[in-house]
Every structure is written in structure tokens, then in C-alpha cells.
Amino acid sequence: xxxxxxxxxxxxxxxxxxxxxxxxxxxxxxxxxxxxxxxxxxxxxxxxxxxxxxxxxxxxxxxxxxxxxxxxxxxxxxxxxxxxxxxxxxxxxxxxxxxxxxxxxxxxxxxxxxxxxxxxxxxxxxxxxxxxxxxxxxxxxxxxxxxxxxxxxxxxxxxxxxxxxxxxxxxxxxxxxxxxxxxxxxxxxxxxxxxxxxxxxxxxxxxxxxxxxxxxxxxxxxxxxxxxxxxxxxxxxxxxxxxxxxxxxxxxxxxxxxxxxxxxxxxxxxxxxxxxxxxxxxxxxxxxxxxxxxxxxxxxxxxxxxxxxxxxxxxxxxxxxxxxxxxxxxxxxxxxxxxxxxxxxxxxxxxxxxxxxxxxxxxxxxxxxxxxxxxxxxxxxxxxxxxxxxxxxxxxxxxxxxxxxxxxxxxxxxxxxxxxx
Amino acid sequence: xxxxxxxxxxxxxxxxxxxxxxxxxxxxxxxxxxxxxxxxxxxxxxxxxxxxxxxxxxxxxxxxxxxxxxxxxxxxxxxxxxxxxxxxxxxxxxxxxxxxxxxxxxxxxxxxxxxxxxxxxxxxxxxxxxxxxxxxxxxxxxxxxxxxxxxxxxxxxxxxxxxxxxxxxxxxxxxxxxxxxxxxxxxxxxxxxxxxxxxxxxxxxxxxxxxxxxxxxxxxxxxxxxxxxxxxxxxxxxxxxxxxxxxxxxx
Numbered sequence: 001x002x003x004x005x006x007x008x009x010x011x012x013x014x015x016x017x018x019x020x021x022x023x024x025x026x027x028x029x030x031x032x033x034x035x036x037x038x039x040x041x042x043x044x045x046x047x048x049x050x051x052x053x054x055x056x057x058x059x060x061x062x063x064x065x066x067x068x069x070x071x072x073x074x075x076x077x078x079x080x081x082x083x084x085x086x087x088x089x090x091x092x093x094x095x096x097x098x099x100x101x102x103x104x105x106x107x108x109x110x111x112x113x114x115x116x117x118x119x120x121x122x123x124x125x126x127x128x129x130x131x132x133x134x135x136x137x138x139x140x141x142x143x144x145x146x147x148x149x150x151x152x153x154x155x156x157x158x159x160x161x162x163x164x165x166x167x168x169x170x171x172x173x174x175x176x177x178x179x180x181x182x183x184x185x186x187x188x189x190x191x192x193x194x195x196x197x198x199x200x201x202x203x204x205x206x207x208x209x210x211x212x213x214x215x216x217x218x219x220x221x222x223x224x225x226x227x228x229x230x231x232x233x234x235x236x237x238x239x240x241x242x243x244x245x246x247x248x249x250x251x252x253x254x255x256x257x258x259x260x261x262x263x264x265x266x267x268x269x270x271x272x273x274x275x276x277x278x279x280x281x282x283x284x285x286x287x288x289x290x291x292x293x294x295x296x297x298x299x300x301x302x303x304x305x306x307x308x309x310x311x312x313x314x315x316x317x318x319x320x321x322x323x324x325x326x327x328x329x330x331x332x333x334x335x336x337x338x339x340x341x342x343x344x345x346x347x348x349x350x351x352x353x354x355x356x357x358x359x360x361x362x363x364x365x366x367x368x369x370x371x372x373x374x375x376x377x378x379x380x381x382x383x384x385x386x387x388x389x390x391x392x393x394x395x396x397x398x399x400x401x402x403x404x405x406x407x408x409x410x411x412x413x414x415x416x417x418x419x420x421x
Numbered sequence: 422x423x424x425x426x427x428x429x430x431x432x433x434x435x436x437x438x439x440x441x442x443x444x445x446x447x448x449x450x451x452x453x454x455x456x457x458x459x460x461x462x463x464x465x466x467x468x469x470x471x472x473x474x475x476x477x478x479x480x481x482x483x484x485x486x487x488x489x490x491x492x493x494x495x496x497x498x499x500x501x502x503x504x505x506x507x508x509x510x511x512x513x514x515x516x517x518x519x520x521x522x523x524x525x526x527x528x529x530x531x532x533x534x535x536x537x538x539x540x541x542x543x544x545x546x547x548x549x550x551x552x553x554x555x556x557x558x559x560x561x562x563x564x565x566x567x568x569x570x571x572x573x574x575x576x577x578x579x580x581x582x583x584x585x586x587x588x589x590x591x592x593x594x595x596x597x598x599x600x601x602x603x604x605x606x607x608x609x610x611x612x613x614x615x616x617x618x619x620x621x622x623x624x625x626x627x628x629x630x631x632x633x634x635x636x637x638x639x640x641x642x643x644x645x646x647x648x649x650x651x652x653x654x655x656x657x658x659x660x661x662x663x664x665x666x667x668x669x670x671x672x
Contacts, residue, residue: 373511374521376471377581378499378529387524391515391564398515 007047015068016044019169020139023071028142030118040126040138048132055130058311058343059282064251065225069197072168082160083187083217083408090145091162095170097143105153105182111144111173120146123175123203127286133227133255137199140171144200147186151179151207158185161202165224167194173201180207180235185405188216188230195223195250204232204240208262211239213405217412219248222277229255234294236262243400244271245409246281247416256285260294270396271300272413275308275340276420282311287327289318292352295326301396302333303389304340305420313345314359320351329359334366334392386417422486422620423447423589429480430469439465441645442481447589447638450617454631454656455624457642458664463624464508466642467593471505472498485589500532502588506578506595513565518577521565522547526584550583554610571598579610590614590621596630608633628660641667 009017020041027037048065049056072094079091088103100108114120124141126134145161161174178184188202198220206212220226226249234240246252258267267287275281287296302310312331333342346359366388374384390413397409423446430440439462447453457463469476470483472495482489490498513521527537538546551558554576566574575595582590592611596604611621611634623634631639631653639655640647643664648671649655659667 369511370513372471372473372495373507373513374525375495376473376499376505376507377521377525377585378496378532379525380496380528380532381494383524383528384496387516387521388513391513393515395515 010048010062010065012065012068013044013048013062016136017041019068019071023140027140028112028115030116030121032118032121033115033124036121036124037139040135043126043129043135044132044139049130053130055284055313056132058313058345059253059280061132061253064280069168069195075166075168075194077164077166077192079162079164080189080191082158082162083189083215084158084160084185084404087158087160087187089160089162091164092143092145092170092172093164094166094168095142095172097145100145103155103157105150106155106159107148107150109146109148111146111175112142114146115141120175127231127257133199133229133253134201136227137171137173137201137229140169140199141173141201142171144172144174147174147176149176149178149182149184151181153179153182153184155182155184158187160187160189162189163191163198163200165192165194165196165198167196169197171199173203175203177205178207178210178212181209182207183211185213186215188214190216190218190220190226190228192224193221195221197225197227199227201229202231204230206232206234206238206240208236208238210235213241213243213400215405215409216242216244216254217409218244218246218252218254219412220252222248222250222279224249225251227253229257231257232267233259233261234265234267237264238262239266241268241270241400243409244269244283245274245412246272246283247274247412248279249281250279252279252281254283256283256287258285259288259290260296261290263291263293265294267294267296269296269298269300270399271298271312272393272396273300273302273310273312274393274413274416274420275302275304275306275310277306277308279308281308282313284311284313286315287317289316289322289325289327291319292321292323292325294322296328298329299396299399300331301393302331302342303336303393304333304342305336307337307339309340310342312343313347315347315349316357318348318350318352318355318357322352323354325352325355325357327355327357331361332392333363334389335363336366336389390417422449423622424484425481426484427481428469428478428483430465430476430478433475433477438479439476439645440469443642443646445640445647447620447622449620451638452615452621452623452634452636454636454639455622455642456626456639456656456659459626461642462645463642464593467505467508467591467624470503470591471495496528497532499585499587500529504582504585504587504590506575506582506590506592508594508597510566510574510578512567512569514567516565518561518563518565519547522561522581522584525581529585546584550580553583553613554580555606556580572600572603575599575607576603576610579607583610583614588619590619591624592622593624594626595623596625596627604630604633628656631656643668643671
């Protein structure tokens with residue numbers, strides 16, 4: 001007999017469970033998909049994670065997710081211009097995909113179709129019992145895009161997967177398969193208006209020798225809840241650079257789950273988190289080096305203003321056979337207000353004995369010497385501070401080198417400073 | 422142009438008094454050298470003139486063109502025409518030198534009610550100034566002072582001085598870290614700025630720089646006071662006999 005008392009559901013948990021009952025008949029999927037959905041909602045019924053769950057220690061989802069908006073079919077949203085010039089734009093508006101374009105060497109499919117025919121069911125897997133984002137998404141996912149880039153394709157135009165939402169709820173998936181030796185730039189844009197709840201799961205499978213620059217740009221309104229997951233697996237000599245910019249949202253969790261599974265694979269994570277107002281933004285990474293001779297570097301820079309709270313958790317698991325792993329992680333934060341907060345938790349779990357791994361974290365204010373130097377040249381204090389904060393972030397962006405990528409990102413940065421600086 | 426009257430100042434954090442009743446007058450058109458042994462307060466004086474808030478003025482005043490500057494922040498002082506060439510110029514990662522120069526020049530222009538410089542005009546000015554200092558223009562695409570050698574940093578300071586066209590220049594140990602060729606180039610750069618409406622204060626430990634930038638007046642600083650003033654022959658006398666004699670004489 002189960003003696004554990006049924007936990008009292010929070011209003012948010014109750015709303016999710018009720019919504020599942022109401023939506024069930026509308027959700028696409030064959031029997032196999034429905035089984036996955038059922039399992040997922042059971043996970044939610046057991047309660048959203050609290051701070052007692054280690055991976056959610058700094059983001060007590062059960063407490064922070066105060067309410068859940070109803071699905072709103074009447075909400076109107078419009079796609080926005082692509083971030084990078086000349087992109088192939090695929091937008092999802094309020095959780096619904098559109099007709100797919102045709103691009104040489106690439107197959108696009110609406111994910112709704114792959115749920116209906118059940119071909120996507122095997123990919124609906126959650127990441128352990130703490131995976132609230134994966135569970136919520138699996139329960140409700142209704143659409144998205146499946147992108148298959150053929151081996152050897154060198155995509156000249158970037159692909160932008162744009163998720164625009166106006167209030168209500170949306171749950172999307174963006175699986176992308178990149179064939180051996182293929183090369184692509186992919187932008188994942190997460191934006192919208194209104195107090196919505198969005199969950200989004202991206203799954204990237206990178207073939208041998210493939211090379212991808214993936215940009216996640218999230219600028220949801222400051223009333224929105226954004227729960228996202230990016231999962232990737234890297235083949236032999238595959239190279240992935242993931243750039244994450246969080247510039248909005250009220251409650252944001254961006255998970256990054258990467259497996260360097262082929263020898264010679266290289267993963268780079270570069271992150272810029274711009275925190276303002278009352279927002280809570282959490283970037284949590286779990287990186288597995290599972291084979292020998294793989295490398296990774298992570299650099300995350302944060303700026304905290306107002307009463308915002310930020311979190312970066314970076315966990316690197318170096319498996320026992322993964323000799324010669326080279327992994328470096330750094331998280332640097334500029335605290336610009338007395339009421340702001342940032343928590344960093346680096347974790348290295350190393351089971352191999354011949355590796356080079358390191359991590360560092362700093363939380364600082366603006367360097368007074370730098371400020372004095374700029375002011376001594378006639379730059380007023382406000383401008384000088386702005387210049388230094390931007391410089392702190394621009395360093396990470398400029399590492400991307402490609403001007404066609406750096407400039408639009410720096411413009412986003414300027415826009416953010418214009419409204420929050 | 423500059424009148425320092427009975428200045429007393431201390432380190433804000435520790436309260437240690439560094440400047441102890443310093444008097445100094447520098448006229449427009451004058452090049453004044455300030456010399457003194459280590460720890461006499463030379464660099465502190467330069468920082469106080471520039472407005473660094475690590476120091477607290479407890480007594481006395483600093484008048485610039487008859488107006489007290491003590492209540493002005495460093496940016497306001499710079500906009501009024503005061504310039505400090507740092508002994509140890511700061512490296513600022515992430516801020517491109519060109520961007521920094523443009524913001525600095527236009528900030529000062531704005532404070533004076535002038536229009537911002539047009540980009541081609543700005544670039545032309547920088548190229549010209551860099552050329553006379555034998556600086557590689559490509560270097561200016563790098564972040565401010567990052568990866569510059571000691572000599573390159575000093576040249577970059579003089580470059581800024583040329584571009585900002587200040588009225589009162591304070592050069593803090595500009596000769597340190599320079600080889601003889603660089604010293605010549607930097608000195609020529611400073612000499613080119615000599616003019617009847619501009620004053621230059623050269624802070625140095627050694628006579629060497631004063632062979633190139635010949636001062637009109639020389640002041641010896643010791644324990645936070647000017648203990649002796651004279652013309653350029655005073656610097657030569659110091660070179661010959663050291664500071665001991667003058668310190669004894671003043672005691």
C-alpha cells in the first residue's frame with residue numbers, strides 16, 4: 001500500500017493536468033505518441049520539481065510557476081523578420097507551423113504530420129525523472145519542424161526556426177538532423193508578446209564531420225514563461241557552436257544537453273544573458289564526453305540589473321574511456337544592481353585520468369579603473385558604464401567572427417540597452 | 422592656467438595623507454616639469470588633477486582658469502580641456518580603440534556644444550595623428566591597449582592627447598618603458614603640441630625626458646610639497662647631485 005499522501009497540487013500543476021484532459025482529443029499523434037504523452041503527464045502529476053531536486057536547486061519551478069495561462073486559439077501573432085539576412089525562414093505562430101519551403105539538400109516536414117503518423121514517437125524521450133521541461137513538452141507538443149540536411153550539403157543561407165507566440169500556451173519541437181560533412185547555420189528564435197507559456201525542445205543530431213552554428217535568441221516579453229531544451233549529439237569530428245542569448249522572459253529555463261559521442265568532436269557554448277526587472281533566467285547545461293579525444297569550451301557572460309535573478313549550472317561528465325578530453329568552462333557576471341542575484345554551479349565529474357578540465361566563475365561590478373580611464377577622456381559616466389558593459393558581452397559575440405552574424409547580434413544587444421540600460 | 426593652493430589630500434580608503442600643503446602655479450604656454458624621488462606624491466598629484474575618486478582633498482583648492490575643479494568628475498574636467506597621460510594606461514578588453522576614440526572625441530565635443538565628427542573626418546584625423554607617431558593604423562582596430570607593448574601604450578596616450586587637443590596636459594612618467602627611438606617620437610609628439618594657449622606638466626623621475634621636452638620651469642616634489650622651484654638648470658643639478666642635497670636644504 002502506498003502510504004505517501006497525495007501532494008496538494010499547486011494551481012499551476014492543477015491547470016496543466018486539467019488542460020491535458022481537455023486538450024487530449026485535439027493533440028496529434030498515433031497510439032505510440034499517446035502512450036508517450038500519458039507517461040509524461042504522469043511525471044507532471046507527481047509534482048513539478050522543487051529546490052530539493054538538485055538540477056532545479058536554484059529554480060524552484062513548483063514555487064516559481066505561479067500560474068499557467070489557458071490555451072488561446074484566438075491569440076494573434078505575426079512572424080518577424082529573420083535575424084540573419086537571406087535566411088530561409090520557417091515560422092511557428094502560436095504553436096502552429098506553416099507550409100514548408102523547398103531548399104536543395106534539405107527536407108523540411110511539419111512536425112504535426114510526424115506526430116500524426118507516429119514516425120516521431122521514438123524520439124519523444126525525457127531525460128530522466130527530473131526532466132520537467134521534456135515531460136511538459138512531450139505531453140502537449142503539437143507541432144514544430146523536422147529538418148533533415150543531407151550529407152555533404154553546404155548550406156549558404158541560414159535557416160531560421162522562429163517560434164512566435166501571443167499569450168496562451170504553445171509547445172513545439174525542432175528536431176534537426178545534419179548529415180555527415182554537411183555545414184549549416186541555424187537560428188532558433190523564441191519571441192512573442194503577452195503572458196504566455198511556451199515549451200520548446202530542439203534536438204540536433206550531428207553526423208561525422210558536420211559543422212553547425214546554432215543561435216538561440218530568446219526575447220520573450222517580461223511576462224512570459226519560457227521553458228526550453230536544446231539536445232545535441234555530436235558524431236566524429238563534428239563541430240557545434242551553440243550561441244545562446246537570453247534577453248527577455250519572466251521565468252526562463254534553457255537547458256543544454258550535449259553528448260560529444262564521436263572522437264574529435266568539438267562543442268562550444270557561448271552565452272549572453274541579459275537580466276532585468278523581476279526576471280528569473282536559468283541556463284543549465286549537462287555535457288557528456290563519452291569517447292576519447294573530444295573537446296569543449298563554455299563561456300557564459302551575464303549582466304544583471306534590477307531585481308533579476310540568474311542561474312548557470314554547468315555539468316561536465318567525462319566518461320571513464322574519454323581520455324584526452326579537453327574541457328573548459330567559464331561563467332562571468334556583471335552585477336549592476338544591489339538587488340540582483342546570480343548563482344553559478346560548475347560541476348565536473350571526471351572518470352578518466354588523462355584529461356585537461358577546468359572551470360572558473362566570477363561575479364564582479366564594473367572595473368573602477370576602466371571607468372576612470374574612460375571618464376578621464378571625457379566620456380560621461382553613463383556612457384562609460386554602457387561602453388564597458390557592452391564590451392563585456394561583445395567579447396563573447398565577437399568570437400563568432402562572421403560579421404553577418406556578429407552585427408545583428410550586437411544590434412539586439414544595443415536594442416536591449418536602449419530599453420533596459 | 423593652473424593654480425594649486427595649499428593642497429592637502431589623502432587616500433580615501435586608508436586616510437593616509439600623501440599631498441601635504443602643495444603650492445604650484447603653471448601659466449598658459451608653459452612647460453613645467455615635476456620631479457621627485459619615489460613616493461613623493463607625483464603620481465598622486467596627477468590622479469588628483471584628473472579627478473580620481475580614490476583620493477580625497479581635505480584642504481586647499483585647485484583652480485583651472487580661475488575656477489575650482491574639485492567638485493567636477495573626471496569627464497567634466499576632461500571636457501574642460503584637462504588631459505592626463507597615464508603612467509600605466511589601462512587595458513580595456515572588448516572596447517575597440519577606434520570606437521573609444523570616437524566616443525571620447527564626440528563626448529567632449531558634445532560637452533562643448535559642438536556637432537559630432539563625421540566618420541570620414543574622424544578617420545582622417547586619427548590616420549594623420551597615428552602617422553606622425555609612427556603607429557600602425559591596424560593596431561587601432563584592437564581593443565584599447567590590449568596586447569600593446571609598453572611603448573605602444575605610451576604612444577597611444579600621446580595619440581589620444583593629439584586628437585583631444587587639451588589645454589592642460591599632464592604627462593605622468595611618459596618616458597618609462599620607452600626605448601630611445603620611441604622616446605624621440607613621443608617627445609616630438611608632445612613638442613608639436615606646445616603652444617601659447619596650452620600648458621604641459623611633465624612628471625618624471627629622470628632628467629632624460631627633459632633633454633627632449635625642454636621645460637620652462639622645474640619643481641621638486643618631496644613628501645607631498647613643492648620644496649624647490651627653478652628653471653631647467655635645476656633638473657641638471659638634480660641629475661648631477663641627486664635629491665639628497667635639495668631635501669637637506671629644504672629641511
